[in-house]
Structure formats: structure tokens, C-alpha cells
Amino acid sequence: MPVVTRIAPSPTGDPHVGTAYVGLFNYALARRHGGRFVLRLEDTDRQRYQAEAEERILAMFDWLGLRPDEGPGIGGEHGPYRQSERLAHYQAAAQRLIDDGHAYRAFETPEELEAMRLEQRRLGHDPGYDGRGRLVAPEEQARRAADGEPHVVRLRTPDAGDTGFTDLLRGEVRIPNAEIRDTVLLKSDGFPTYHLAVVVDDHSMGVTHVMRAEEWVTSTPIHVLLYRALGWALPTFVHLPLLRNPDANKTKISKRKMDTSVESYRQQGILPEALLNFLGTMGWSMPDGREVFSLDELVAAFDPARISLGGPVFDLKRLRSLNARYLRDVLSIEALGERVRPWLLERGITVDDEDYLLDALDVLRPRAETLLELTDQLVPFFESRLRYDVDARRRLAAGQSYLEDLERAFAALEWFDDDDVDELLRGYVQRQAVPMGKVMMPLRVALTGTTQAPGVVDLVVIMGKERTMERIGQALQAISEGLPDDDPERLKAEAEAAAKEAERAKRGRRPLTAAERG
RNA sequence: GGCCCCUUCGACUAGCGGUUAGGUCACUACCCUUUCAAGGUAGCGGCACGAGUUCGAAUCUCGUAGGGGUCACCA
Structure with a gap:
């Protein structure tokens, strides 16, 4: 007898991580045995029914790659798959x-x-x-x-x-x-x-x-x-077992206490395979102890008897950490490039130099946990006018003379390869007889607008002569136009705006953008 | 509260009568280092408790405690 499983969500709200979780295991069991996985909509509560929830649930399974064999919009010989029908x-x-x-x-x-x-x-x-x-x-x-x-x-x-x-x-x-x-x-x-x-x-x-x-x-x-x-x-x-909130008592997962929306995780730049992998460690473990595994690998090894019953806490830190692992280790750099393109497009950036993108990703990917963070760090590589954050401005101001020197030095440098750039920078620092950071930090800020960025040599080499020169020039201009060090009001306002933005990003709620959908 | 289920490091888990109780995340320290990461090394930390069964219990049984779930014309 073939194995037949089903996931039967109720279209009453945001697509829920619990639905994805139960769906994953049902999918795995059916696939493992060459059976059928059915998606059925339990829309018998007309009070709580939300028409658009239906479409969003289907979109969630599609995004996750959990493809039902039968279901609404797919068909099958046991339909219809909406209980209201x-x-x-x-x-x-x-x-x-x-x-x-x-x-x-x-x-x-x-x-x-x-x-x-x-x-x-x-x-x-x-x-x-x-x-x-x-x-x-x-x-x-x-x-x-x-x-x-x-x-x-x-x-x-x-x-x-x-x-x-x-x-x-x-x-x-x-x-x-x-x-x-x-x-x-x-x-x-x-x-x-x-x-x-x-x-x-x-x-x-x-x-x-x-x-x-x-x-x-x-x-x-x-x-x-x-x-x-x-x-x-x-x-x-x-x-x-029920997924649990990270509260003291580990109560049943709820949107009041944590983010349960799959769409929200998607918007925060969590990869579908990372989310699936993460959910696959909730109550389940691979027989060989692997902790990073694909959907197909889960399917191949799936045995429901291995499920443990203690209610697993949905720990965001672990999810993000696993996602980071996918960004830097699991995905190929080319695949990562494809993933991040829609995100860049959303910021108005079209990449026409593929190699430049990949080079930037190479140094950036160990520094980001989500596609959102990766995008944030990628933007300065592509935008012609940088924004300097508050801390960055201070560093710039302190580095004016070094930047002027380096502008001249780089202008005279012919080859922007690793060795030459490194030699130039180290030589300069040595001659100035100052700590490395005194020189490197202003340059880093000039190139990226921020103090937390990849190594300066990497940045210069990747950006190349033209971009490097342009950014140094811009920074010097910004300094001469007056950095707001001397304007405490503006500094304060900016700090507040940044804090607000961070808070908003933390909540992470905004409608799915077109690029993310694609 | 009744009923049902559950209980290994802070979190996710391995273990299925004999292990120095293992791994991952987090945390700490050190190394690397021009910042932040990544990476490397080391460390911290656990079988809820009490009885039994057994030569021997994290592993089996019972009890206690704790936690969760459920008691709708919601799913």
C-alpha cells in the first residue's frame, strides 16, 4: 500500500512556520516511500477565513520547494481539495x-x-x-x-x-x-x-x-x-511535538510571542533551504549526526520513528546561524550571486559586471547572516555616492591627510593587484610611523562608508583603481564640506534615525516586494 | 482543575543496560588580524528528583516534581 500523507492548513492568517514544519515531515515521509503528498485547505471556518491566505499558503510551499502531488491548483483524482467545496x-x-x-x-x-x-x-x-x-x-x-x-x-x-x-x-x-x-x-x-x-x-x-x-x-x-x-x-x-516559544516555560509557538510568519523570514533574507534544514532539526536528527542537510537528504534518511518528543524551542539565533552557514559554505558563489540579484534590484542596483559581484560576495559572505545583511553590505560596492554613518565620519575627519597622500599614491600605482596594493599601503604606514589602523580605517570608511567592512587591501583590489580613486576623492570632498562632528544636533538626529531603522529592521515586517516574490 | 503527553548542557540534539555522556548553536578565553566577521585551538556547561529491577542504569518499572497540550457551532 502506498504511503499517503497530507498537510491541511487553514487559510486564516499569515503562512505559519508550524505549517511549514508539519508539511516538511509529511512531505518527507511520502517522498521517502514513493507515495503521495496531498495539500488540502481546511477552510470550514467562514468567520476566520481569509481569501488571500490561501494563495499565500500555496506560495509558501512553492517557495520552500515542498511540492504537493495533489492539491488546490494542482489537481488530483481525490479532489476537490478545498473543504468548502x-x-x-x-x-x-x-x-x-x-x-x-x-x-x-x-x-x-x-x-x-x-x-x-x-x-x-x-x-x-x-x-x-x-x-x-x-x-x-x-x-x-x-x-x-x-x-x-x-x-x-x-x-x-x-x-x-x-x-x-x-x-x-x-x-x-x-x-x-x-x-x-x-x-x-x-x-x-x-x-x-x-x-x-x-x-x-x-x-x-x-x-x-x-x-x-x-x-x-x-x-x-x-x-x-x-x-x-x-x-x-x-x-x-x-x-x-509542538514548536515552542523561547520563553521560560516553552509555551506553544504563537505569533504574540515571536515571529511565526514564513513570509517574514523570507523578507529578512532567510533562505528556504536553511529554513527547511532548521525545521528539520526540530525533533528530528539525521542518523549519522549531520546537521547541515538538504531536503533531498532529509527525504532519503527520513524515519518518523527517530522523531524526539521534547518540544523544541524555535531559536532564532540558531536559524540565523544556519542561514549564515548556507551563505558562506553551502551555496556556491555563483548561486549566491543569483540569490542576491533580486535584492539588489530592489535597491535599484542592476549588476552588469558579474565578476565584480562575485568578488565582492567572496569577501562579504562570511560577514552576513541573511540576504538582507548581505545586500546592505553589497550596496556600497555599487552605489556611486556613499553615505557615511556617524562613526564613519569621525574616522574620515581624523584621516584627511592620509587620504590625501593615498590619493596621490594610488594615482601613481599602475597595477591594483594584491601584492602591489599591500606593499603600497604597508610602505606608507611604515613611513608615517603610525599604527596600521590610523591609516586603514579612514580608507576603509572612504571606500565603504562604514567601519565594519572587509580588509582594506581586498577592498581596494576588488574595487580597482577607478572606484578607489573616486571614493577617496568623494571622501575628501565630504571632509572639506564639513563633517557633522562639529554639529552635535545633526549627529544626534542621525543616531536616532539609525536606532529607529534598526528597530524597524528587527521587526522585519513589510509586504513582500516584487523582487522577493520573483 | 479533570484528562492526555513530555523531561539529556542556556538552545537543538546523539544515546536505545556497560560511553571519560558525543556533536551543533550560543557563551568565555586565546591564536590570526588594519576594523568587523570568518577560521583555528581550548574551555564552560547536562542525564529533574526518589525508589525499585539488574552484577551494572541517561537508557527498564513505579512514584514525585516540573513543563506543555486539551477541555468551542476554531482549526
């Missing part, structure tokens, strides 16, 4: 359950239910549906329904005993039936709840392995009851 299935199943006595129509209004809960609380009982709808005779249920009275369909759950299932990772899990209320299967608007829809769809789509988040463990017995009532075989259940 499958209402007849659920209604038919509900009718069957009613006919067989496994379910009943219940007519309590929301107000009645609320009053019931209030009363239960007053008496110190656990609040929950007490099954009062069972008391209405089937004929009366049918009559009132036929009269158009609003109602839901509820599952008739056993009162005694317990219901259990086997979780691939946890073994037998049993829940006392007293804990299981007569759950709503069909809402009064005719839409199914999760419980009914998931069982009907997983069965009709041939899903063999239900791999989902741990939060579903306690409601799995409801599904078991449904499978039994409908006479269907149970799938294998695998409940994945």
Missing part, C-alpha cells in the same frame, strides 16, 4: 451517522449552551455539553429539521469505558470516554467541524499516515470513534 461529502457522512444512531441533531441555541455552561460552573462541574439533545426523539429531530429549525449534528459518544489509539511515537494512548463530549460534527451553517471533515477527507483521499501537531492528541479518540462508526480503517497516527 466538499460539503456534500460531510453531509452524506453525517446523514449516515444519524441513520445508524451514531449521531443526532441537536437544537440548542448558543445562548442555551452558554446558560448551561454557566450553570455547570455554578455547581462546580466541568463545563461541557451534557448530551441533552439525545433526549429528543429521532422523529422529532427529523421533523424540526425538516421545518427548518437551525441545528447542529453531534456525535453520540460512549459514556463509559475509554477510547484509545496507537501513536507511532507514544504507543497506546487511552482517554476515558467521560472526557469526550458529544462533539459537534456539522455546524448549523452546514459546514463540518474539523473532526468530521478530517476523518471524511483523510479516508476518501486515501491518507495512510496522519502526521500532525501534538495538540490533536486528545481529540484523536473522537476521530477513532468516527472511523469505527463509519466502518473505515484507521490510519497510522503520528503526533509531532
